[in-house]
Amino acid sequence: MAVRHPDRIDLHDERGERIAEDIPLDAISPLHNPAIKKICETFKRSVIVNLRRIEDSLRSGRMGGEMGVGEECQIPGIELDLPIVENAEKIAELVDRYVRVSDDDDTSVHVLGGGEILFVQVPTLRMYMASDWASATVNVGVATAHAIIELFNITPFNGSNVIKSAIFGRYPQSITLRGAVTGLLRGWPPALDGVGLAFRTNMVNDIVAITNKNTLNGVALSAILETLAMFDSGDAIHPVYERYHLLRLAYQGLNANNLVYELVKENGKDGTIGTVILSLIRRAEEDGVIKVKETLPSGFKIYKTDDACLWNAYMAAGQLAAVIVNCGAMRAVQGAPATINAFNDIIKLATGLPDLDFGRVLGTSIGFAFYTHNIYGGAGPGAYAPAGPLLRHSRGFIAPCIVAGMCMDAGTQTFTPELTSGVYMKIRDVLPPEMKQPIKYVAEAASEIKDKL
Numbered sequence: 001m002a003v004r005h006p007d008r009i010d011l012h013d014e015r016g017e018r019i020a021e022d023i024p025l026d027a028i029s030p031l032h033n034p035a036i037k038k039i040c041e042t043f044k045r046s047v048i049v050n051l052r053r054i055e056d057s058l059r060s061g062r063m064g065g066e067m068g069v070g071e072e073c074q075i076p077g078i079e080l081d082l083p084i085v086e087n088a089e090k091i092a093e094l095v096d097r098y099v100r101v102s103d104d105d106d107t108s109v110h111v112l113g114g115g116e117i118l119f120v121q122v123p124t125l126r127m128y129m130a131s132d133w134a135s136a137t138v139n140v141g142v143a144t145a146h147a148i149i150e151l152f153n154i155t156p157f158n159g160s161n162v163i164k165s166a167i168f169g170r171y172p173q174s175i176t177l178r179g180a181v182t183g184l185l186r187g188w189p190p191a192l193d194g195v196g197l198a199f200r201t202n203m204v205n206d207i208v209a210i211t212n213k214n215t216l217n218g219v220a221l222s223a224i225l226e227t228l229a230m231f232d233s234g235d236a237i238h239p240v241y242e243r244y245h246l247l248r249l250a251y252q253g254l255n256a257n258n259l260v261y262e263l264v265k266e267n268g269k270d271g272t273i274g275t276v277i278l279s280l281i282r283r284a285e286e287d288g289v290i291k292v293k294e295t296l297p298s299g300f301k302i303y304k305t306d307d308a309c310l311w312n313a314y315m316a317a318g319q320l321a322a323v324i325v326n327c328g329a330m331r332a333v334q335g336a337p338a339t340i341n342a343f344n345d346i347i348k349l350a351t352g353l354p355d356l357d358f359g360r361v362l363g364t365s366i367g368f369a370f371y372t373h374n375i376y377g378g379a380g381p382g383a384y385a386p387a388g389p390l391l392r393h394s395r396g397f398i399a400p401c402i403v404a405g406m407c408m409d410a411g412t413q414t415f416t417p418e419l420t421s422g423v424y425m426k427i428r429d430v431l432p433p434e435m436k437q438p439i440k441y442v443a444e445a446a447s448e449i450k451d452k453l
Contacts, residue, residue, distance in 0.1 A: 011028075044183075050181070085114070107122065205421040226399055
C-alpha cells in the first residue's frame with residue numbers, strides 16, 4: 001500500500017490570500033502534483049542555444065570555453081564568417097524539423113533576443129527514451145550543427161569540423177559543457193560530483209530571473225527544485241523523510257497556513273531576527289506544535305515537541321521570514337547567510353530544541369557566510385548554486401532563503417541576475433506559467449487532485 005500522510009494544509013499566495021483549502025500533504029508531492037510535474041519536465045527537456053556566441057566563435061576562430069573568461073583556443077585559418085543570427089528563423093525551422101517526432105507532438109522552438117537565442121523544448125517522446133536529461137541538450141546541439149551545415153553549405157573541406165566546437169566547447173575532451181548550448185538545468189551529468197544533484201545546479205540568480213524577482217514565487221520555485229532533488233537522490237525515501245521534505249516545501253516554499261506571510265507582516269516594520277523567533281515560538285505554541293517541557297527558576301522555558309518534522313517546517317518558515325525582514329530592511333542580500341546563521345544559533349538556545357535540519361543549516365551557513373564575505377572578496381550569494389560544495393549539505397532549507405534575499409536586493413551586488421542569468425530573463429516570456437507563478441499553479445493543481453488521493 002502506498003504511503004499517505006495525514007497532514008492537511010491551506011495554501012496562501014504571495015499577497016497572503018488563501019487560494020487552496022484543506023489540501024492533503026500528498027497533493028503537493030512531485031509524485032502527484034501536475035504543476036510540479038510540469039516544472040520538472042520543463043527543466044529537463046528545455047535547451048538554450050546562444051546563436052550569437054556561435055557566430056562570434058566561428059568568425060574569430062576562438063573556441064574551447066574552458067577558461068573562466070573568454071576562450072583558450074584561437075586557431076588561425078579556421079574562421080567562418082556566417083550570418084547565423086541574421087538567419088535565426090531558418091535555423092529554428094530546421095532544428096524543429098530535426099528534433100520533432102510527429103506533427104502534433106509538443107516540440108517548441110522560439111527565436112528570442114533578435115535572433116541571438118534559440119529556446120527549444122524537445123518533445124516529451126524523446127525524453128521517454130532518454131537515459132538522462134542530457135539527451136535534450138545533445139540532440140538540440142547536434143540539430144543546430146546540422147542546421148548550420150545545411151543552411152550554409154558547409155563541408156569537411158571548408159569548416160564543418162569546427163561547428164561542433166563552437167556549439168559544444170571542448171566536450172567531450174573535457175567533462176564540462178561550456179560552448180554555446182546548455183540545458184535549462186545548468187548541470188551536465190559527467191561534471192556532477194554525485195547523484196541527485198541535477199535539480200540543484202541552477203544558481204540562485206537563475207531562479208530570481210525566471211520569477212522576475214517576485215520574492216515568494218522565487219522561493220517557491222527554488223523550494224520545488226530542492227524537493228525534486230531530494231526525491232531524485234533518495235533522501236525522501238521512507239515515510240518519515242518524505243513527510244519531512246513535503247512539510248518543508250509546504251511551509252517554507254508554498255506559504256502553508258500563511259505562516260511566512262504573517263511572520264513577515266508582524267515583524268516587517270521594526271522587527272529583527274530575535275523578534276521573528278519570538279513570533280515563531282508563540283505561533284508554534286498556539287498551534288500545538290511545541291509546548292513547554294520545563295520552566296527554570298529564572299523563568300526561562302525549555303520546550304518539547306511531539307512532531308519534530310512539523311516543528312522543523314515551522315523553523316524553515318521562520319528562517320525565511322527572518323531573511324525577508326532583515327534583507328528587506330537593508331535592501332541587500334549580503335546579510336542573508338549571516339541571518340540564517342544567527343537564526344539557527346538563537347532558536348536552539350531559545351527553545352532547547354534542535355535547530356533547523358538538525359544542525360546542517362547552521363553548519364552550512366557558517367561556511368557560506370565566510371565564502372560570500374571574505375575569501376572570494378565578497379562573492380555574491382546569488383552566484384552560487386545549491387549543488388555546489390558550500391550549499392549542498394543543507395537538504396533544501398537554505399537556497400530558497402537566498403533567493404528571497406536576492407529578489408529584494410536593490411542592485412548592491414557585483415554578480416546580479418542581469419549579469420549572471422541574463423539569458424533566463426530573455427526566455428522568461430516563453431516559459432510555462434507554472435515556472436513564473438508556481439504558488440498559484442501548484443495550489444490550483446493540488447485543489448484539483450485532493451479528492452483523488
